[in-house]
Amino acid sequence: MENEYIGLAYLCAGLLLIAVNIPIGVSLGLVAFAGIVHMLSEQAALSLLVSAPFNLIGNWNFSAVPMFLLMGFVCTDGLLTNGLFRFLRIVLCKLPGNLAISSVGACALFAAASGSSVATSSAMAKIATPEMLKYNYNKGLATGVIAASGTLGSLIPPSILMILLGVTANVPIGALFIAGIIPGILSALIYTAMIVIRTIINPKLAPRSEDRFNWENFTQSFKEIWPLPTLILIVIGGIFFGFFSPTAAGSVGAFFSIVIAFLKGNYSLSLLKTSSIKALEGTATIFVIMIGTDLLTRMLAISGLPDLLTEAIISNNLSAIEFIIAVGLVYVILGMFIDSIGILLLTLPLIIPIMESMHINMIWAGILLIKMLEIGMVTPPVGLNVYVIKGAVGDTVKLHTIFKGVSWFILMDVLTLAILIAFPIITLYLPNLAK
Amino acid sequence: MPAKPVTEKLITLISRTSTFLAVFSLFSMMLLITLDVILNKLAGRPIQGTIEVTSYYFMVFVVFLTLPYLEKQHSHISADFIVARFSPKVQNIFNIIGKLLTTLFYSFLTYAAVNQAIKSTKSLETAMSNFTFYIWPARWGVVLGLACAIAVIMLYLAQNIRNNPKK
Numbered sequence: 152m153e154n155e156y157i158g159l160a161y162l163c164a165g166l167l168l169i170a171v172n173i174p175i176g177v178s179l180g181l182v183a184f185a186g187i188v189h190m191l192s193e194q195a196a197l198s199l200l201v202s203a204p205f206n207l208i209g210n211w212n213f214s215a216v217p218m219f220l221l222m223g224f225v226c227t228d229g230l231l232t233n234g235l236f237r238f239l240r241i242v243l244c245k246l247p248g249n250l251a252i253s254s255v256g257a258c259a260l261f262a263a264a265s266g267s268s269v270a271t272s273s274a275m276a277k278i279a280t281p282e283m284l285k286y287n288y289n290k291g292l293a294t295g296v297i298a299a300s301g302t303l304g305s306l307i308p309p310s311i312l313m314i315l316l317g318v319t320a321n322v323p324i325g326a327l328f329i330a331g332i333i334p335g336i337l338s339a340l341i342y343t344a345m346i347v348i349r350t351i352i353n354p355k356l357a358p359r360s361e362d363r364f365n366w367e368n369f370t371q372s373f374k375e376i377w378p379l380p381t382l383i384l385i386v387i388g389g390i391f392f393g394f395f396s397p398t399a400a401g402s403v404g405a406f407f408s409i410v411i412a413f414l415k416g417n418y419s420l421s422l423l424k425t426s427s428i429k430a431l432e433g434t435a436t437i438f439v440i441m442i443g444t445d446l447l448t449r450m451l452a453i454s455g456l457p458d459l460l461t462e463a464i465i466s467n468n469l470s471a472i473e474f475i476i477a478v479g480l481v482y483v484i485l486g487m488f489i490d491s492i493g494i495l496l497l498t499l500p501l502i503i504p505i506m507e508s509m510h511i512n513m514i515w516a517g518i519l520l521i522k523m524l525e526i527g528m529v530t531p532p533v534g535l536n537v538y539v540i541k542g543a544v545g546d547t548v549k550l551h552t553i554f555k556g557v558s559w560f561i562l563m564d565v566l567t568l569a570i571l572i573a574f575p576i577i578t579l580y581l582p583n584l585a586k
Numbered sequence: 587m588p589a590k591p592v593t594e595k596l597i598t599l600i601s602r603t604s605t606f607l608a609v610f611s612l613f614s615m616m617l618l619i620t621l622d623v624i625l626n627k628l629a630g631r632p633i634q635g636t637i638e639v640t641s642y643y644f645m646v647f648v649v650f651l652t653l654p655y656l657e658k659q660h661s662h663i664s665a666d667f668i669v670a671r672f673s674p675k676v677q678n679i680f681n682i683i684g685k686l687l688t689t690l691f692y693s694f695l696t697y698a699a700v701n702q703a704i705k706s707t708k709s710l711e712t713a714m715s716n717f718t719f720y721i722w723p724a725r726w727g728v729v730l731g732l733a734c735a736i737a738v739i740m741l742y743l744a745q746n747i748r749n750n751p752k753k
Contacts, residue, residue, distance in 0.1 A: 172669040173684045174662030177691045184694060200698035204728060208645045211637055217612055217648050218619070395623050398640075402619035427609050428655070435652035436663055442695075489665045 154190055158454025161186035165447065175493045179443030183450035190453050203445045207438070211398055212318050217434040218401025219266055219309045222386075222408045224426035226264040226379065227274065229412025234375035235260050236279050240362050241369055248350035248357035251292055254279040255300045255342045259335065262304030263383050266311050268491070268528055272301030272536045276543035282360075289356045290548045291556025292346070298536040298553060299560030300342060302525035305491065307335035308387055309401065312495055312521050315437065317397075319444065319499045322513045324397040325390045326582040330514045332387070333577050334522065337570065341563045349559070378411045391585050440496050448500035457504040464505055471511045472572055478502060479523035479568070486527020490535060495524055514582055515575045522571065526564045529557045593745040600734050600741075601658040604651040611647035615640050638713050642721045650731025657688070657738040682746065689739050696732040703729050 161182045168178035187196040207213055226232055239253035246252055254275060262271040275297045283293035305312045308328035317324035350357045386404040389395045395403065412418035451457055464474060478498070485494045506516055528536045531554045541550050571578055618636055626632035656662065660681075669680045703725035705711075711722040 168687070169665050170668055171683075172664050172666045172680050173687055174664045176662065177684070177688045180691050181687060184691075197694070197698050197701075200694055201702045204695065204699075205702075208649060209641045211641055214615070214619075214640055214645050217645075218616060221612065221616065394627070399619055399623045402616045403623055405616050406620040424609070427612055428605060431605065431608050431612060431648060431652040432656060432659065432661055435649055435656045436661060438649045439653075439656070440663060488667045490663060493663050493665070 154454045155456045155459045157190055158186060158451050158456035161189070161450065161454075162447070162456070169489070169493075169497075174439065175489070175497065176439035176441070176443035179440070179447045179497070183443065183446035186450040187446075187453060190450075199446060199449055203442055203449075207318075207441055207445060210318055211396070212314065212324050213441075215309075215314050215324065215396075215398040215401045216311060216437060217430050218398060218405050219311060219314065220430035220433045221427060222309075222382075222401060222405040223265040223267060223270070224429045225405065225408040225412050225418075225423070226382075227261075227270060228422050228426045229408065229415065229418040231379045231382075231408065231412060231415070232261045232264055232274065233417075234372055235379070236275070236282075238369075238372040238376045240282075240360070241364060241372060244360070244362035244364050246347060247354070247359075248288075248292075248346040249362060250279065250283045250286060250288065250360055251296045251346045251350075251357055252343050254283070254296050255303075255339050255346070258297065258300030259303045259307055259339045260380065260383070262301065263307045263309070264379055266304060266309055268301045268304040268525065268536055269539050271304050272297055272539045273543055275301065276540045280540070280544055280548075283357075284547065286360045287358050289556070291552045292349075292356055292559075293556070294540050294544060294548050294553040295556025295558070295560055296342070296346070298529050298534070298540045298557045299564070300339070301536050301539075302528050302564075303335055303338055305521050305525050306331045306338060306518070308332065308390075309397070309404070310521070311433075311437070312491060312524065313517070314397065315441070315492065315495060316499070316517045316521070319441070319496065320503050320513055320517065322517055326514050326585070327517055328387065328397065329391055329581045329585050330518050330578050331521070332581055334518050334567070334571055337577065338522075338564065338567050341567050342560060345559060345563050378415070382407055382411065391581070393585070437492060440493060444496040444500060451500050457501055460501060461505045461508045465508065471506075471509045474505065474509065475511075475516060475519055475523075475572065478520065479526070482520070482523045482527045483530050484527075486524065486530060486534065487532060491524040491528060494527065495520070512575065512579065515571075515578045518578045519568065519571060522564070522568055526561060526568075529561060591745060591748075593741045593748075597658055597738050597741045597745075600738055601654040604653075604731065604734050605655045608648055608651040608655075611644045611651070615644035615648065618644075634717065635715075635719060638715055638719045638721075642713055642719075642724045643727070646724045646727040647731075650728050651734075653692075653731050653735035654738045657735050657742065662688070678746070682743065685739050685743055685746075689736055692732050692736050692739075696729060696736065699725065699728045699732060 165178045165182035169175050184196050235257040236253055239256045240249055243249045243252050258271050258275050265271055280293050280297055308331050313327040314324055317327050386400045390400050528534055537553050540553055622633040622636040669677055706722040706725045713719045713721045
């Protein structure tokens with residue numbers, strides 16, 4: 152059997168193991184090891200096992216993962232994210248559907264701090280959805296807006312997915328972070344425009360709340376929330392102006408988030424322990440998958456399968472955009488079964504060589520991949536974020552109502568994606584400026 | 587209240603001790619990098635070896651010493667969409683297979699790591715740096731974390747089999 156087919160056979164075996172609930176990293180690592188033994192030798196496979204973990208850990212950029220995870224967990228456990236929704240509903244009180252729009256903004260800020268779509272959706276569904284339901288908002292809108300806006304977490308920096316993409320595809324993480332800012336804001340603005348237009352056409356969707364702007368409320372809630380946006384600005388601004396590397400930014404962000412959380416009085420040593428253990432758990436989980444992916448990448452490279460795929464795609468005259476859309480469709484399907492970190496790391500070994508051979512700008516493509524991964528998080532029948540919302544709201548709202556509500560946001564995501572594909576400058580403007 | 591079985595006590599002991607060291611490394615890493623940034627930007631005097639200590643020591647402990655806790659909590663990323671449809675008994679069989687395969691994977695990694703650690707210790711391995719920076723002790727951190735993770739899985743399997751005897 153030719154090596155390409157051996158590579159393909161082991162890749163399929165890995166997918167089969169994943170399908171029967173074997174940890175993703177373990178599945179990929181084992182089949183990659185077996186594949187290398189099959190094609191080369193036991194000695195070659197063992198020597199790769201020696202180098203893979205240390206190469207990954209020795210990568211300075213990977214150290215950003217525990218730091219940003221720690222910052223995210225401290226921000227959420229220390230309740231630094233509290234008050235965002237309340238503040239925005241005061242500021243945006245004049246807009247139709249202001250509670251839903253405030254949810255989009257609060258999710259975007261919450262996500263920027265926590266870096267996790269699932270954590271954002273889960274927390275915001277408990278804060279914002281009950282308020283919207285209290286004012287008789289359409290149930291689909293009240294839940295769909297949170298499920299969709301939670302996905303902004305991966306696009307708005309700092310983002311764990313971007314760090315992993317940067318480490319795996321050898322793309323500057325700082326540039327990816329900065330590239331995500333405008334697409335993230337664009338996504339939030341398009342969601343907002345859709346909510347406003349739908350509410351103007353059908354006011355019953357989002358009846359007016361009793362929120363009224365007054366300076367006393369404004370200053371009071373601003374006092375509560377200002378540390379979080381400031382922290383995010385310092386972290387992202389520091390990277391943008393070249394003041395520090397993403398890893399340093401993560402450390403500084405984590406350190407100051409701890410200081411702020413204690414100063415605000417909502418935090419304790421026991422909560423700090425909880426936040427740090429969650430950060431460690433997240434790092435180790437990602438690490439095991441990355442080891443598996445690293446070995447799989449090497450096994451596939453030995454087999455020549457990526458070259459064969461690249462040749463097939465080029466000989467079929469598939470354009471870069473067609474290829475990206477095809478990847479997007481695969482992501483939507485995989486998003487029904489596996490979480491976004493798993494999908495990204497699972498598919499990158501095959502995607503990167505093809506993108507490189509097509510000379511696709513990896514920063515632009517990376518942002519598109521992340522946007523598509525996040526769409527996969529809300530697509531039926533098994534959009535992970537939708538289930539998170541369902542878990543948070545309980546029997547109040549039916550699952551199909553959430554999916555129906557989120558479908559409007561998926562349409563808007565497709566529109567955003569089309570804009571980002573048609574105008575790469577939207578993504579690349581800020582990274583070019585930062586250079 | 588019945589006393590906790592010895593296996594459970596051992597699992598807790600191993601994972602708690604290694605997690606404590608991992609938490610310590612996490613905070614040391616955060617403080618060192620933050621201090622390095624502050625000193626570098628304000629006084630133009632970065633702390634020499636920050637990248638080396640972080641990459642070769644703190645990160646090794648952060649990642650590998652968390653593996654036992656990861657096994658205790660069963661918190662690997664996996665896809666349970668098919669297995670979740672089966673009965674609890676079948677699910678447990680897949681769970682045991684998963685644990686055995688994880689042990690196999692960790693064993694390969696441990697075997698490679700032990701060989702590397704011995705070689706590294708004999709040669710007093712240093713990092714590529716503009717000063718002498720020994721990295722051989724860190725190689726043993728990898729071995730320690732993996733060995734503890736395997737021990738936790740073994741104890742869990744022993745407990746699992748004892749609690750679900752074949753009838």
